Amino acid sequence: MGGMDGKHPDYDHLQRAAKDHLWMHFTRHSTYDTSDVPIIVRGEGAYIWDANGKRYLDALAGLFVSQLGHGRTELADAAAKQARELAFMPLWSYAHPGAIELAERVAGYAPGDLNRVFFTSGGGEAVETAWKLAKNYFKLVGKPMKHKVISRAIAYHGTTQGALSITGLPMLKQQFEPLVPSTFRVPNTNFYRAPANTAGADDTDVEAFGRWAADQIAVAIENEGPDTVAAVFLEPVQNAGGCFPPPPGYFQRVREICDEYDVLLVSDEVICAFGRLGHWFGAERYGYQPDMITCAKGITSGYAPLGAMIASDKLMEPFLKGHESFAHGYTFGGHPVSTAVAMANLDIFENEKVLENVRDNEGAFRSTLERLKDLPIVGDVRGDGYFYGIELVKDKDTKETFNDEESEKLLRGFLSKALYDEGLYCRADDRGDPVVQLAPPLICTQEHFDEIEQILRVVLDKASTLL
Numbered sequence: 508m509g510g511m512d513g514k515h516p517d518y519d520h521l522q523r524a525a526k527d528h529l530w531m532h533f534t535r536h537s538t539y540d541t542s543d544v545p546i547i548v549r550g551e552g553a554y555i556w557d558a559n560g561k562r563y564l565d566a567l568a569g570l571f572v573s574q575l576g577h578g579r580t581e582l583a584d585a586a587a588k589q590a591r592e593l594a595f596m597p598l599w600s601y602a603h604p605g606a607i608e609l610a611e612r613v614a615g616y617a618p619g620d621l622n623r624v625f626f627t628s629g630g631g632e633a634v635e636t637a638w639k640l641a642k643n644y645f646k647l648v649g650k651p652m653k654h655k656v657i658s659r660a661i662a663y664h665g666t667t668q669g670a671l672s673i674t675g676l677p678m679l680k681q682q683f684e685p686l687v688p689s690t691f692r693v694p695n696t697n698f699y700r701a702p703a704n705t706a707g708a709d710d711t712d713v714e715a716f717g718r719w720a721a722d723q724i725a726v727a728i729e730n731e732g733p734d735t736v737a738a739v740f741l742e743p744v745q746n747a748g749g750c751f752p753p754p755p756g757y758f759q760r761v762r763e764i765c766d767e768y769d770v771l772l773v774s775d776e777v778i779c780a781f782g783r784l785g786h787w788f789g790a791e792r793y794g795y796q797p798d799m800i801t802c803a804k805g806i807t808s809g810y811a812p813l814g815a816m817i818a819s820d821k822l823m824e825p826f827l828k829g830h831e832s833f834a835h836g837y838t839f840g841g842h843p844v845s846t847a848v849a850m851a852n853l854d855i856f857e858n859e860k861v862l863e864n865v866r867d868n869e870g871a872f873r874s875t876l877e878r879l880k881d882l883p884i885v886g887d888v889r890g891d892g893y894f895y896g897i898e899l900v901k902d903k904d905t906k907e908t909f910n911d912e913e914s915e916k917l918l919r920g921f922l923s924k925a926l927y928d929e930g931l932y933c934r935a936d937d938r939g940d941p942v943v944q945l946a947p948p949l950i951c952t953q954e955h956f957d958e959i960e961q962i963l964r965v966v967l968d969k970a971s972t973l974l
């Protein structure tokens with residue numbers, strides 16, 4: 508699958524230099540002792556090409572980023588035009604038109620009174636910003652003890668030390684301890700693996716499960732002491748663990764709890780915003796009102812790096828008086844090139860009805876992926892919008908999962924490479940139970956869904972016979 512396009516003229520040098528000098532992120536470098544580093548050289552639409560000239564369907568939108576797909580010259584042109592006009596100006600007491608216009612536009616899309624936009628360079632910085640704002644806000648309004656954060660098991664919120672502390676993945680944290688103290692975990696909304704007696708008498712009541720999961724936040728707040736808890740960080744659909752959508756009513760109950768205890772609700776939408784779920788923001792899709800939204804990735808479709816923390820008017824209010832200021836910032840937060848690209852990106856979203864495309868096609872995406880449920884290894888297909896996880900199991904009837912050794916053999920030893928060899932770029936992940944993660948560009952239609960399904964079918968079928 509995938510046409511050939513000719514080998515990169517500098518292939519051998521690139522391979523050598525990658526191995527000798529490039530420190531890749533979250534990468535087991537020893538893998539490349541015996542194989543080539545996959546080097547991606549170009550992209551067009553939903554496809555990317557490697558340095559051997561082989562084509563892949565980009566079924567992860569890079570890393571939940573490339574909403575419009577690759578090769579959009581309008582976005583490249585917007586970046587070049589801005590770099591020529593004003594390449595750089597920080598937002599430290601100064602402003603530039605791109606940041607002003609983008610802040611106004613994003614505030615217009617954001618739900619309710621989320622009207623204040625603080626730009627960062629990426630998602631982790633947006634999460635850091637939200638936590639720091641929560642702490643600082645409560646100090647200014649006379650509740651100085653409120654500083655702790657609650658988040659969910661297996662959730663990923665970034666790698667800087669504050670964001671990593673909020674992250675619920677012990678495997679990513681322990682080597683960096685001690686991290687920033689004062690964060691606590693509650694259960695996530697993995698309905699497929701709902702603990703016994705949380706989903707009604709016959710284990711099928713998803714709303715009861717949602718109420719239970721939300722109520723665990725109240726339990727955690729009580730356990731920690733409401734006067735010490737500042738915020739709860741939740742993704743609309745949790746990514747790590749393989750796409751856990753919120754049960755109906757979950758966020759409504761979380762909102763009630765946050766109001767009751769005066770705890771800020773932060774919607775971490777680094778993945779879920781800008782169309783991934785068919786709306787500007789996931790909070791809109793699930794009908795809840797956060798106090799802050801953190802976002803990044805899709806805001807520029809990856810043509811330049813940018814993140815943002817969007818806060819309610821209430822949260823900025825104490826900073827508008829006298830000598831107060833939020834003593835926080837990033838040199839590259841709201842970079843002029845990035846904000847210009849974001850404006851052009853959002854123009855295309857509107858002109859080409861990208862959100863509508865996701866809403867019109869998400870049912871087809873779901874039903875195409877659900878065809879895979881006939882394979883013995885496919886335990887669950889879950890997600891919303893253009894954001895899915897396929898959980899792999901050893902035994903479908905008992906939902907038995909793989910042990911560490913099997914998971915290693917299955918995911919690292921076979922799946923990742925086999926999917927890639929067959930022309931599908933996506934992610935086989937075992938930060939929770941083993942899952943294949945899918946988040947294609949938002950321009951994808953049935954032909955792409957079919958291609959994803961066909962490749963997965965071939966590879967997962969082979970995988971079932973391995974163990």
Ligand SMILES: Cc1ncc(COP(=O)(O)O)c(C=O)c1O
Nearest residue numbers: 629630631663664665775777778
């Ligand atoms: C929900 C969530 N929060 C935060 C982050 C961190 O973003 P970044 O890698 O841009 O720092 C990510 C990254 O994938 C994410 O998915």
